[in-house]
Amino acid sequence: MVSFFNKNIRLLLLMPLAILILNFGVRAQGIQFQEEDIDLLVAKAKKEGKLVFVEIYLNGCPHCEALAPVLEEKKAGDFFNPKFVSAKYEANASLSKALQEKKKLHYPEFPLLFFFNADGTLIHQATPSDQPTRPEFIEEVLRHANDALSPATRTSSYAARYQQGDRNLDFLINYAKYTKTTRDTLQSTVLADEFGRTFTKPTDLENPYGFYIISRFISDFNNPMAQYFFQHLDTYRSQHGARETQQEGESILFQSLYGKNSDALLSSEVVAMRKAMESLGVAPNVAAMRTILKELEAYFREKNTTAATARFDEYQADxxxxxxxxxxxxxxxxxxxxxxxxxxxxxxxxxxxxxxxxxxxxxxxxxxxxxxxxxxxxxxxxxxxxxxxxxxxxxxxxxxxxxxxxxxxxxxxxxx
Structure with a gap:
């Protein structure tokens, strides 16, 4: 009886260790992530003749949660581990913030896949789409990794492709993501204008593709897509949700009022933005509070002190x-x-x-x-x-x- 008891105790004590080893073995088959700063990753990659792969995920993001087990698959590990030094950072963690600061990056959405060369230069970025099956999801991730390995398909090659006349919609969307990530505001504006010329039909402007582009890449109130959006708010509310419409509308207005070119706004444009803010449901006094300084600035630029005086006289009275x-x-x-x-x-x-x-x-x-x-x-x-x-x-x-x-x-x- 004692022998039987002792044997089973040993089994019970060993069982967690066995499970731990088993789990570790399964995880080890996937991508081997290292908890290292980007500079150390780059140094290791240079030493080993590899590239650097960094996944940026956000806690609570369902797409990030769907991707996580895919990256633990053996097929993913077999492909990535010989070619990349890899890490994964939570978007708000210190390693992530250090990456953003050192590489001057912005995160437009999650999850993000970043690929750097052995000199630490960002050569490719991707946002994998959720797939209906695990094998398809694995192939989606491998496709982006293959794009990173090929100079012809990396996002760092997109500027040349655009200059050569590539206007494929998927290409333009990915290029726009890249310019936002790398904070290339000049090219972001060029691409936003391109979208404005491309999306002209109501069906295209109102469908999920059109709304996605408006919400992600349009930051200028005067862009034709933005103008259509504000003229058809009820349509967007009914098709894409009141909360989402409100958020995107306020984002466009905020970026227009305080963005790079805000010091060149005409007074008529600022007034139109105040009215657009009210059309979103913002109380008139709150909208006025948000725009008053920009209105006064514009009037002063136009050397119209009389209009500025009248506007503030009206504002302080109300x-x-x-x-x-x-x-x-x-x-x-x-x-x-x-x-x-x-x-x-x-x-x-x-x-x-x-x-x-x-x-x-x-x-x-x-x-x-x-x-x-x-x-x-x-x-x-x-x-x-x-x-x-x-x-x-x-x-x-x-x-x-x-x-x-x-x-x-x-x-x-x-x-x-």
């Missing part, structure tokens, strides 16, 4: 502004307006702002700033007595608030 908001925008007028036609209004705006200050707030730094900006407006109006009084008040408040007083002392000196 919206609640904090003292800090007033201080910022009044300084914006004093520094950016191309002429002094706004100055009388600025004095009135300051008086209105000061009336909202509570007794326990009269010595706040932003109140000192309000007095200083009003002093500057008086100076531009030629009202030196009022301007000096406002400047001295600003200096007094600044001292009480224990702010640095140099800028306020300079303002007082303007009236000596």
């Amino acid at each position: 919206n609640f502004l904090r003292t800090t908001d007033y201080a910022y925008i009044l300084r914006f007028f004093n520094e950016k307006a191309p002429d002094n036609s706004y100055a009388e209004k600025l004095v009135a705006w300051t008086d209105k702002a000061l009336k909202t200050v509570r007794p326990d707030e009269v010595n706040k730094p932003e109140v000192a700033e309000l007095h200083r900006e009003q002093s500057e407006a008086y100076l531009k109006l030629g009202k030196k007595v009022e301007g000096k009084a406002a400047a001295e008040k600003a200096l007094t408040v600044a001292k009480t608030a224990k702010e640095k007083t140099e800028v306020y002392e300079k303002q007082v000196a303007k009236f000596k």
Whole structure:
């Protein structure tokens, strides 16, 4: 009885180890991933005469979860391990962030397959599509790896293919992903314009392909695809979901208002974007708050101070502004307006702002700033007595608030 008991105890103790060994053996058949920084991966690849493969996945991403067991398949390991030094990073992990910083990469979607040469240059990227069967999914992954191995099919060759006239839709989509990943904003704009010329029929614009392109690659409000999108929001809501439509619409507007070319927007374009924001369901006062500075900037570029003054006069009458908001925008007028036609209004705006200050707030730094900006407006109006009084008040408040007083002392000196 004791012998039987001891034998079974030994079996029970050994069983987890056996299972562990078995599981390790199965995993070892797949791609051998290393937990290493990209620089170490590149160094190993160079030493071993291989390329570098990095999978970027996101926790909770169903497509990433579907891909994971595929990469553990023996057929995947047999192909990858002799040719690549491999790693997998969770998108928010430190190794992933280091990769993004060192290689200046953006992640447009997940999962992402990155391939680097032995010099550490990104030569290929891919987003594998889910497949109905495991064998087909394996072949999908191997196809992307083969593309990385061939200079003719790598995404780093796409610029040349585009110049040579390749306009296949799948090619354009993959090229657009690559330009977003490598932060090539100039070529991303070129490709977005290409999509705008390609997608002109309502059926093409509204189908899943069209919506995918709008949501992934269109960041300019003036792009024809974006214009169609905002003119047919109800159609997109019904076909692709209200939440998704809202997200994509706000993304286009945000990128248009604050992107690379936002400092060249016309005032009419900014106003149109504010109206488009309202059409998405954003409350008018919230939409105005998001665009007011961009509207004022555009009017100043157009040397239309009168329109800028009227717009802010309307805005501050319809919206609640904090003292800090007033201080910022009044300084914006004093520094950016191309002429002094706004100055009388600025004095009135300051008086209105000061009336909202509570007794326990009269010595706040932003109140000192309000007095200083009003002093500057008086100076531009030629009202030196009022301007000096406002400047001295600003200096007094600044001292009480224990702010640095140099800028306020300079303002007082303007009236000596």
